[in-house]
Amino acid sequence: IKGRCHHLETDKYLLKWARQRKGSVQLCCRELKIRESHVYTVIGILNILDRDRLQELELNSWWPQGSQAWFAHCLGQLGNLCKLPVLGTQQTALSGNCALPDMKKCVTEPVPQFPNLDCLQHLYMNGIYFLKDNLETLLRCLKTPLETLSITHSQLSQADLNHLPLSLNLHQLTHLNLSSVVLSCLSTGPLRLLLERVAATLKTLELAGCRMKDSQLSALLPALSQCSQLTRVCFYDNDFSMAVLKDLLQSMANLSKLILELYPAPLECYDHQGYILVEKFTQVCPVLWDIVTAQRQPNIVAFATLICCECLMPCVYETESRLCWCWQ
Structure with a gap:
């Protein structure tokens, strides 16, 4: 049977x-x-x-x-x-009698010596606590090129980022997701090198919630402009000024295959306490939209503020109706 x-x-x-x-x-x-x-x-x-x-x-x-x-x-x-999604504490539903692991003890464990993974093409890691300072060890175990690398809600060190462009098994990526990996204190130079290496194959790039600053995004722009196969990008929840956000849109002006583009509202749309300035938001969105449409006809483009603390909904400017909504 x-x-x-x-x-x-x-x-x-x-x-x-x-x-x-x-x-x-x-x-x-x-x-x-x-x-x-x-x-x-x-x-x-x-x-x-x-x-x-x-x-x-x-x-x-x-x-x-x-x-x-x-x-x-x-x-x-x-x-x-060939596909391995590994989910950590971020995705775990805990019952009333289930206690969280002692993370302080867990992170002292050495990284496991993963065996050679002959057929693995798609690797997803969400909320994995032992990745920091150990990413090189894990990637060294790969024997075939990855199509997908997704590391989300995890901590990476500068050494981890430095290794990304050096791993030959990442040079044919079609999907790269580093959402909620905080990069605000790290150099994005190695990420720029990785984007240059995968410029001919990369189709989706997700960098939401990375808390990148202007200087970190600026370092990526030359490489982003070369990623001609991109169909989807997400930069939500990053700290970009209006000037640098304009530079980003202009760098991507010739990427004709883009179907979905998700951008954060610029820092000028918030007051000093972090609250949304709705009037300012409605003013800057048409300016940004004009930059997008200056050289190509886009498909779906959205500019979104941070999630509203009162209703847990974003303020989104949608190009189809050219309106601004703010749920508060």
């Missing part, structure tokens, strides 16, 4: 059923999401699967102290894995 499924979410009854029929039942699963934080449950699930069939594995839980070595061992047995 062979059970097949394209998307398996763990269930204690399914696990028990398969264990009782071990030897006569083989579970073949291409995509596996594990919504269980207990390491031994994860081990039990993987022990009853045909691991050669597994191509996408998502672990939606934090990793308790001491589990990193097991995780490395687990990956080493998944020879055909």
